[in-house]
Amino acid sequence: MKRPSLSIVVIISLILVQYSIISFAKGYEKTIIIIRMENTIDLGMEDLLSRAINTASPNTKAIVIILNTNGGYLEATEGIVDLIMRSTIKVIVYIPAGGRAFSAGAYIALASDRLIMAPGSVIGSAEPRSIGGMKEDPKIINAMASWIESIALSRNRNATAARYMVTENRDYTAMEAVKYSIAEYIEADFHRMLVKEGLGDAYINSISPDVRSRFISVLCDPFILGLLLELAALLILIEVFHPTYLGGFAGGAAFVLALLGLGMIGADATAIILLLLGISAILLEVKLGHGGSAIAGAILIIFGTLLLYRREYFIWTISYTSLLVGGIAIIIIVSGVAGFYLHKIREVIKRRRSPLDLNMLIGKVGVVKSRIEPGKPGVVLAMSDYWTAYSDEVIEEGEKVKILRVDGLKVYVRRIEKK
Template identity: 30%
Template structure:
């Protein structure tokens, strides 16, 4: 009887003990982290994507937001806005240069040292944050102390905020310093080196960030997916894509003006609008003016007779405008010179190729304009009988790939060569070629 009375008490004790032992493990496995992947250039829409990811992390209660960085750099204004968002959110933000073998240069480095927790995968590189400007002969570092000192102070303050190496933060800009993952860890630029996302979550588990303790070991990894609007904007805001859209739109407008009725001009206007939206409407006005003048000159060349001067001048304007329009100037873009040169080549080369094609087409048009009328030019030339001809019934001959109806005072068989004597509308009068006639006589 006593045993029966003690059984429920024993079961209750075991239940409480199990709950106490199991709850820590459950707390470690509960929760999730949101992962935002930044791959490619930092564009005018990147800061909107980061803001959206932060709002989702806050609304859905994720333990942390992990921003993976694999970028050559990008827009400075967008980069500064991103670094301002990080301390304003209550969600811990972890910067992670990932995957192995990638890099987070210039703007990516500034974002990394501004995050609450900084990590890198093995064999990754950060640095090259010195601003450069493109010149006709290549690239030159920006030495304006007003610009450089402002960037240096902002970077060192962000490093100081998180207890990181301020000297390295300064030299990223002033000395173009580059560091691999292990060196960055040794120099206290970052806190962790992790080969995988799961390993990173285990390493930061138990870390106190922004007043909360991370329990990330075994947490669910949720990858951020941009809404359709931002995903589309992310595509067209790529410097290469937006520039090519603008050029495609320009040439479509030219084609539409010269060949009305196909709707190419409408497509061109849409492409131009998308390109301007993609660049945030922050375009070089002089470059746009040059391109518009070039379009007008090409349209004038195509619509009225000339000697090609308008066409050549139009192509010069479009090429010059394209070079000026390529988004490479500091401080709008904050990218290594190699990336800027890639953008220039991607934008300018198609323009030159299309320009050469248009010049060739205008040359052919000019040839046609100068060519004398061909009426009567058929006389004396040779043709080949395609359908037998007799004095009573006309047949057909082939002259330079064209079929002509023909008559002859003599019978001619298929394959015989003939000389064109007269042209009466679409009817030719022919006779057997003399060499052919001589050979037939001998036979």
């Protein structure tokens, strides 16, 4: 009887704990959700904001975004701005001391219901840039300028000042942003900012990027996708020559992940074709072996990767050239390692002649299993196989012979004289 009684006590205790938690949560008339958007604005950040909005309850009074970024990708920026603009919950963006809302961050900040900046923070530099930091086509600049202007107007902000962030790549300090009606006010202390917004007594629910959001961020990086495709090809090739199933499984998984990432970022056909041609050229190094094919493959993969980046018009205010050179260097190193490995595989293949190459029998020693006479074939055992054998002399069973030439499945032999 003790065991059932103990079970009842445990169940009742769990019910009471659950009730206490629910009552505790209901005790707060207001809750706020806080998320951080730092570093690169990508699809992982969009997923984070979407999760925050979906987590909101009827008591959620605001979603606070602590923003500090140098920029990110256009597609992710569009998605985040759409989520903010359609949200039925007030969205507050807070740029901390020394923080930045450059490029993509400027669009997100302007889309918010309330924008508060700390001393030493800055917003702006939203001019679209292409690969290498060059200015984009005037049509694209005008389109982005009109978009940021419409965002500002929808939030009753200074549309002209917002437009200058794109057309003149202008930045605004916290004081300038308040002066030109871009930000609401300046506040150094985050908690005091919440008090001013009437949220000082609200229950805070902080949401951090989960495994899914981080996974999406990594998988949507074009350089990562290029490396995944190279890795997939190399692992599958290793599996072909060194069957363990592990290499084939890992290579297949890397290839599937790369395809998933290419689909998520909406890669165009030209970029995908260049990437696949690059992988094919690297694999061709096994056949050619002079190194040129691996180099060509690396170049094709680099151009394919650049095309993946090219579809994202913006949005870097840091040294894009440094980022680009670093990424290209990684791809070249990986391609070089892959090419070296494939070259070594080719050398091994050349040394190990194919079992189907019957000329390998020439010069081998065999044992006569059936008497051989001129014009009358016998049987010879050589290299663990039986062969129809011919000779110009009589050779008795059990004698050793040397294979002189091969004609189809027939071998021509000569007796090895006993010493």
